[in-house]
Each structure stands twice: as C-alpha cells, then as structure tokens.
Amino acid sequence: MLSIPLPFIAGLVFVLVIHHSLKGVEARGSRRYFLAFLVLYALQGMIVGIHFGYGVAALAPVQPVTASIMPPLAYLAFRGLTDVDVPKPWHHFWPPVLMILAIFLLPVLIDPLLLVIFLAYGVALWRLTRTDGEEMMTQASLQRMRPAFRAARLTAALMFLFAASDAGIAIYAVFRGTAIVPSVVAIINLLALAASLLFSMAPVVPDASRTIGKRAAASNPQDEAIVGRVLAALEDGNLYRDENLSLARIARKAGIPARDLSSAINRSAGLNVSQFVNNRRIAEACRLLEETGKSATSIMLEAGFSTKSNFNREFRRVTGMSPRQWRAKIRKERGAKSANS
Structure with a gap:
C-alpha cells in the first residue's frame, strides 16, 4: 500500500508555516521568488521521499539540482522584503548551473558543492537578519515584520541543518556505505518538521531589545x-x-x-x-x-x-x-x- 513520504510531509508543513507567516506581504519583486521557493521546497520533499522511500533511482540526478536552486530563491525572496535592491539577481542562479555541470562532468563535486551553497546562503540570510532586527523587513506591513523576520531566521537555520546533514551523510557513505541513508534522511526531516511546528506554535511577541519603553x-x-x-x-x-x-x-x-x-x-x-x-x-x-x-x-x-x-x-x-x-x-x-x- 502506498504511503505519504515523510520528507513530503515535512516540506508541506514548512511551506504552510512560511506562507502563513508571510500572509499579506506584497513586497515588490519578492512574491515571485517566495512562490517559486515554496513550490520548489514542497517538490523537493516529494522528490526526496520518492527517491529514498520507494527507491526510484531515476530521481537521484534531479535531487541535487532542485536542492541547489532553493537557497538562492530563499535569499532573493527575503532580500526583497528589505529596502536594499538586489544587484544583478541573475548571479544567484549560478549554483544550479554549476550543479548540472558537476552531475555530468564531476559527480564527486556534487556533495561539496551542495554544502558550500547551503552554508553560503545560510550565512548570507542570517547576516541579513542581523541588520536592524525585524525592522529590516521594510516592505512588509508593520504587523507582519516580526513574523517575516522569524521566517527568515527559520529558513536560515534549516539551511544550516541541511548543510550539516548532507555533509555528514556524504562522509558516512564514503566509509560505511549508504544502507542507513534513508533512515538518516527520515530523522533529518523529522527535525525539520519539529522546527516548523514549534515555529508555528511559538507566540509572535515584540523583540524586547527594540522595546525601550x-x-x-x-x-x-x-x-x-x-x-x-x-x-x-x-x-x-x-x-x-x-x-x-x-x-x-x-x-x-x-x-x-x-x-x-x-x-x-x-x-x-x-x-x-x-x-x-x-x-x-x-x-x-x-x-x-x-x-x-x-x-x-x-x-x-x-x-x-x-x-x-x-x-x-x-x-x-x-x-x-x-x-x-x-x-x-x-x-x-x-x-x-x-x-x-
């Protein structure tokens, strides 16, 4: 009997949580990036779930390409909520191009390249949230600034989680094989699911550091x-x-x-x-x-x-x-x- 893959559930929950956090946010140019990011994130959960859950090996080359697109999209989306324009946004689409080249020419570079992409954009997004706190979200409505800020922090944290997990899985596979990879993927997605659920249940309160009184x-x-x-x-x-x-x-x-x-x-x-x-x-x-x-x-x-x-x-x-x-x-x-x- 068919079952719903856990990565798809985790991806869907994350998409719903982020969509709710950004409800009513109509930032110039940012909406299309958010829509593409959220759709791709849900799709990635489905690809990972089908690949590891049902052993569909044909999806193996697709998975790293879709994964390499998400960090740039997330960064461009949240950057669009600030008052700083993104110079030459097309530069941020080099990661999937490099990933495609690695798949066909140097497969050994796939995992290191994914690690670099997720770490680089995770750091970039985290640094973005360090600027002026929630008030960096100048394009969001005042009541959505805090949720949008928290959503950016959650996304950056998940980038670090996926970077660390992918690196760990790649190193383990080299020395011990890939037998437990599906189980590890399930655990990672459980962590992502738990983080998304905790985020959605946490009350949205003003940043105490910005409340002088x-x-x-x-x-x-x-x-x-x-x-x-x-x-x-x-x-x-x-x-x-x-x-x-x-x-x-x-x-x-x-x-x-x-x-x-x-x-x-x-x-x-x-x-x-x-x-x-x-x-x-x-x-x-x-x-x-x-x-x-x-x-x-x-x-x-x-x-x-x-x-x-x-x-x-x-x-x-x-x-x-x-x-x-x-x-x-x-x-x-x-x-x-x-x-x-």
Missing part, C-alpha cells in the same frame, strides 16, 4: 524634526489607519530613508516603528471608545488593527488595561462628573 537620552533636534515629519505623514489621509502600512511606505511618504526614520524614532520616542504607529492607532481607538458606542472589534478595524490579539496587546501596553476596562473607566469618570455637577 521610555524616551531615549540620545535624542536630538534632528531626530525631533524627523519624528515630526513622520507624524505629519501618518495624519495625511489617515495613513496610520491602513492595516497594511509598511515602514517603506511611511519612509516614502515622509521623504526619509527607512533606516534613518527608524533610528530617529528609536532615539527620540524610545519605541520601534510599529509601536510608534500603534500608539497613534490606540489614541484613535480610545477616542472612539469614549465618543461612540461602537463595538471593540469595529473600533479595532477602524483604528488600523487586523487581529484582536495584536490590538489587545498594544492597547494594554499603552493604557495599562483592556479596551473594555478602559471604556468602563471612562464611563465611570463621566458618571461621577455628572453627579458632582
């Missing part, structure tokens, strides 16, 4: 001027209410480079960009809670939030209480004033 001492008049321009940009057409608002869009509207804008807000307001915008959204939510009888959900959407969890978390961060408690407090204070008058 009070006015920074290093603020200066130039920072104050930048913050003023950002505030004006957010008020123009009620831009702050757009739930898909991104750092890149704010920067274009204010006419300030994204990195300068982010740094100025960090220093001047003691907040990251997402918190800064959410402060304005919470102020609007408070006004609507006080002046209207609209439900908290309606107010949440009108203020620019798309999820209750994010709205409640940010509301409590700013006011110290839930929306319902805040509305009750305002009504109680209003009733006390009426009674005294």
Whole structure:
C-alpha cells in the first residue's frame, strides 16, 4: 500500500508555516521568488521521499539540482522584503548551473558543492537578519515584520541543518556505505518538521531589545524634526489607519530613508516603528471608545488593527488595561462628573 513520504510531509508543513507567516506581504519583486521557493521546497520533499522511500533511482540526478536552486530563491525572496535592491539577481542562479555541470562532468563535486551553497546562503540570510532586527523587513506591513523576520531566521537555520546533514551523510557513505541513508534522511526531516511546528506554535511577541519603553537620552533636534515629519505623514489621509502600512511606505511618504526614520524614532520616542504607529492607532481607538458606542472589534478595524490579539496587546501596553476596562473607566469618570455637577 502506498504511503505519504515523510520528507513530503515535512516540506508541506514548512511551506504552510512560511506562507502563513508571510500572509499579506506584497513586497515588490519578492512574491515571485517566495512562490517559486515554496513550490520548489514542497517538490523537493516529494522528490526526496520518492527517491529514498520507494527507491526510484531515476530521481537521484534531479535531487541535487532542485536542492541547489532553493537557497538562492530563499535569499532573493527575503532580500526583497528589505529596502536594499538586489544587484544583478541573475548571479544567484549560478549554483544550479554549476550543479548540472558537476552531475555530468564531476559527480564527486556534487556533495561539496551542495554544502558550500547551503552554508553560503545560510550565512548570507542570517547576516541579513542581523541588520536592524525585524525592522529590516521594510516592505512588509508593520504587523507582519516580526513574523517575516522569524521566517527568515527559520529558513536560515534549516539551511544550516541541511548543510550539516548532507555533509555528514556524504562522509558516512564514503566509509560505511549508504544502507542507513534513508533512515538518516527520515530523522533529518523529522527535525525539520519539529522546527516548523514549534515555529508555528511559538507566540509572535515584540523583540524586547527594540522595546525601550521610555524616551531615549540620545535624542536630538534632528531626530525631533524627523519624528515630526513622520507624524505629519501618518495624519495625511489617515495613513496610520491602513492595516497594511509598511515602514517603506511611511519612509516614502515622509521623504526619509527607512533606516534613518527608524533610528530617529528609536532615539527620540524610545519605541520601534510599529509601536510608534500603534500608539497613534490606540489614541484613535480610545477616542472612539469614549465618543461612540461602537463595538471593540469595529473600533479595532477602524483604528488600523487586523487581529484582536495584536490590538489587545498594544492597547494594554499603552493604557495599562483592556479596551473594555478602559471604556468602563471612562464611563465611570463621566458618571461621577455628572453627579458632582
């Protein structure tokens, strides 16, 4: 009886997790890379599963070629979420070309070449996430910056895992043969599956290192001027209410480079960009809670939030209480004033 290969399941779960993390992200030029990467990752899981699970040796030459395409695609996809253009992206398609040449001319180079490709792009992607933390994802909406950042970290970690496992399998096969390779492949995919599931279940919380919580001492008049321009940009057409608002869009509207804008807000307001915008959204939510009888959900959407969890978390961060408690407090204070008058 046919069974579903474990690598295919692991690949499918990873694809679904990454797709969910990047839901709503519409970065310029990045979408096609993400789509190609995710489709290829699922396909690779199927190829590995059929190759080792059912012994289809004809797929052996295909597997390293598809594997060599994924790291460049992943790097180009996540790089597209930043505000830095990729010069000559076609350079990143040399790995599969070199892999095809190795398959036909020097098969002994296949495993070393895969190791280099996965390590090189794993390091490149990890270094990319070291730049400005989650705020490197300037093209993603503010509420998707953190999930996109975590997805990039997960992808880089899996590249390191696959690089180490492929190297280990190749070395073991030279001295001990390939009898246990299918079992090792299964274990590796179980690890990848576990990592993807843990990633999907872990709560998305703000980066503590970016949450200062009070006015920074290093603020200066130039920072104050930048913050003023950002505030004006957010008020123009009620831009702050757009739930898909991104750092890149704010920067274009204010006419300030994204990195300068982010740094100025960090220093001047003691907040990251997402918190800064959410402060304005919470102020609007408070006004609507006080002046209207609209439900908290309606107010949440009108203020620019798309999820209750994010709205409640940010509301409590700013006011110290839930929306319902805040509305009750305002009504109680209003009733006390009426009674005294």
